[in-house]
Amino acid sequence: MSFTLDRERIAATEDHVFLVGDLAHRAAVIAFSVHQASARSDEPFEVVRCSGISDAQILQLLTGVVDEAGNFLEKGILSRAAGGSVCIIGVDEMGPRSQALLENVITSGQFYPTGGQLPELCDVRLIVTAETNLKSLTQAGKFRPNLFYLVTEQVLVVPKINEQIDDIQGVMLQQLIELGARNKYLDEEAISLIVAKGYLEDRRELRNLLKRAIARNQDEKISFSIIEAVMSEADLIGIAPSNLAKNVMSSHESTNDDIQRRPSVLDMPISEEIKLKSGEAPPDLVEYDRRYWQYLMDYVAGDKKRAADIAGVSLRTLYRRLEAAGVEG
Amino acid sequence: MKKPTILCVDDDRITLSFLKNALSDNYNVVVTNNSDQAFELIVRLHPDLLITDIVMAEMSGFELADLIKQVKGREKMPVIVLSSYDEEQMLEKFNQSGLSLFFKKPVTIEVLNSGIQQLLNTQPIADH
Numbered sequence: 001m002s003f004t005l006d007r008e009r010i011a012a013t014e015d016h017v018f019l020v021g022d023l024a025h026r027a028a029v030i031a032f033s034v035h036q037a038s039a040r041s042d043e044p045f046e047v048v049r050c051s052g053i054s055d056a057q058i059l060q061l062l063t064g065v066v067d068e069a070g071n072f073l074e075k076g077i078l079s080r081a082a083g084g085s086v087c088i089i090g091v092d093e094m095g096p097r098s099q100a101l102l103e104n105v106i107t108s109g110q111f112y113p114t115g116g117q118l119p120e121l122c123d124v125r126l127i128v129t130a131e132t133n134l135k136s137l138t139q140a141g142k143f144r145p146n147l148f149y150l151v152t153e154q155v156l157v158v159p160k161i162n163e164q165i166d167d168i169q170g171v172m173l174q175q176l177i178e179l180g181a182r183n184k185y186l187d188e189e190a191i192s193l194i195v196a197k198g199y200l201e202d203r204r205e206l207r208n209l210l211k212r213a214i215a216r217n218q219d220e221k222i223s224f225s226i227i228e229a230v231m232s233e234a235d236l237i238g239i240a241p242s243n244l245a246k247n248v249m250s251s252h253e254s255t256n257d258d259i260q261r262r263p264s265v266l267d268m269p270i271s272e273e274i275k276l277k278s279g280e281a282p283p284d285l286v287e288y289d290r291r292y293w294q295y296l297m298d299y300v301a302g303d304k305k306r307a308a309d310i311a312g313v314s315l316r317t318l319y320r321r322l323e324a325a326g327v328e329g
Numbered sequence: 330m331k332k333p334t335i336l337c338v339d340d341d342r343i344t345l346s347f348l349k350n351a352l353s354d355n356y357n358v359v360v361t362n363n364s365d366q367a368f369e370l371i372v373r374l375h376p377d378l379l380i381t382d383i384v385m386a387e388m389s390g391f392e393l394a395d396l397i398k399q400v401k402g403r404e405k406m407p408v409i410v411l412s413s414y415d416e417e418q419m420l421e422k423f424n425q426s427g428l429s430l431f432f433k434k435p436v437t438i439e440v441l442n443s444g445i446q447q448l449l450n451t452q453p454i455a456d457h
Contacts, residue, residue: 025387028369029396036399044401047372084401089369178383178391202386 003159010154011037016106016126018151021158023129030158031087031127040125043084046077050088051131055095059114062101066116078111078122085125091151092130092137096144102126103147126151161200168195175207181214189224197231286325293325332357333377333449338367338393339411340385344434348380351438356445364388371397371406378448380441383412394429407448411436 010017011034019030028047035045050058064076072079077086088094094102105111106126110119128151130137137143172186172194186194199206212230213222300306308318322328334357337348345360352358359374361367364387371379379397381390388396394408408429430444 025363025365025369028372029365029388032368032372032396032400042401045372047369049369049373080402087372174389174392178389203389204384204386207384207389 003157007034007156008037010034010156012039013154014039014125015153016128016151017154017156018134019127019129019156019158021156022160023158026158027089027129028087030156031085031129034127034156035085035087035125038085038125040084044081045085045087046081047087047089048077050090050093050098055097058094058098059101062098063111063113063116063120066113068115070116070118072113073115076113078105078124079113079120081124083123085127088126088128090131091128092132092134092143099144099147103144103150106147106150168200171200171203171206172210175203175210176214179207179211179214181210184214184217184220184222186222186227187224190222190227193224193227193231289321290325290327293322293327297322297327334359334374335378335380335445336361336367336370336374336376337380338362338364338385338390339380339382341382344382344411348441351441352445355442364390364393367393368396371403372400375403376406378407378409378445380409380411383410409441409444409448 017031017034019027019034023030031047032045035041048058048061053061060076062076062078064079065073067073088102091102101111105122105124109123110121112119134143134148134152138145138148168191172191176182176184176186194200194206194209199209209227209230210222212233213226216230217223217226296307296311300310304315304318308315311318311321313321332355335352337345337352337358337360339345339348339360340362342362345362349358349360359370359376361370364381364385367379367381368388370376379394381393383390390408390410390412394410397403397406397408410429410431411434412431413434430448432440432444
């Protein structure tokens with residue numbers, strides 16, 4: 001089942017939701033998407049992050065503070081979110097008092113504001129996340145068992161962004177609109193290729209890819225072949241996501257295998273032209289440089305990509321060096 | 330009087346550092362280099378104004394601004410867009426909304442302050 005369908009079905013219930021999966025920085029965004037897909041979408045949406053603050057602070061954030069007469073000095077999240085949803089990031093960081101409060105809110109639909117003697121009614125849907133294994137925490141006696149079952153009524157597994165196939169079309173559409181290409185669309189094969197090549201992991205790469213595709217395409221439909229062609233160009237100049245990843249790896253984590261696979265200047269037979277003969281006065285470096293680049297281009301029969309690989313430089317640097325050496329590419 | 334809070338989101342740390350230094354005398358400045366995290370901060374902290382880049386690794390600045398407008402109570406949060414790109418169609422859309430401003434990078438602090446004042450309708454701010 002797709003993530004989007006899962007999310008919509010879960011959102012349609014009135015149950016509290018536990019989010020797990022790829023949530024780095026995205027918990028609030030995902031929780032909001034659940035809220036939007038629910039019957040509470042026109043009601044408020046609030047977020048509380050429990051890490052780094054004390055149990056008392058969490059309690060106060062949630063309940064708000066009232067004066068002696070019971071008037072709110074500061075409304076809490078539970079009041080502000082009345083009728084809507086509350087995203088609790090790091091429910092496992094809650095201390096015993098805020099856990100008790102939350103359990104009470106769910107079971108009785110009311111809470112006592114900080115400093116108050118009278119209960120406030122409360123109707124919120126909770127969408128929670130945890131950094132640690134909540135079940136283990138519960139078994140270790142650090143999380144209220146009843147609360148564990150209450151906040152895990154529904155579990156929504158969040159896949160990586162590039163696995164959220166149904167959302168990807170929305171992402172593409174948004175990018176096309178932003179690029180002023182509202183009338184264009186990508187066919188399914190093109191989208192699959194973009195996903196497979198990892199372009200969704202960095203929107204900047206995706207944006208540039210689409211920009212190039214739009215520039216080369218007169219039709220409304222941006223087809224698989226256009227995307228494939230544009231990707232090949234990106235690959236040629238070493239800016240496709242896979243190449244960027246490889247570059248990062250090669251500069252930090254090169255293995256012997258990587259080094260052996262990469263073509264090297266050492267693979268070339270030594271040319272008589274560039275080999276220094278015994279007794280020969282060595283040429284100056286400029287001349288030697290010229291000889292090297294000339295020999296390299298002859299060796300690869302003009303294939304600049306291969307020449308750049310062998311020389312261990314980018315294509316751009318290769319062009320620069322050839323020009324400086326006076327060698328025709 | 331409580332300083333207004335400005336949230337700045339940009340994946341360029343130099344821009345964030347510039348904004349933090351330039352605006353901190355007059356505003357509470359919160360910065361993040363992640364647009365997904367920016368959404369969370371907007372809902373949690375209720376900043377008075379958002380300054381955002383457009384092209385970021387996660388949500389774009391436009392997506393972020395659109396998403397915020399769907400959060401009840403945050404619909405009218407003013408947004409200043411800073412970008413190295415000329416996105417004329419989007420620029421028009423933003424200016425038509427009456428809530429937001431678009432500045433092309435690099436932007437001077439005087440221009441930025443003027444835009445912030447315009448959107449927050451605050452008193453003139455002393456020169457740096």
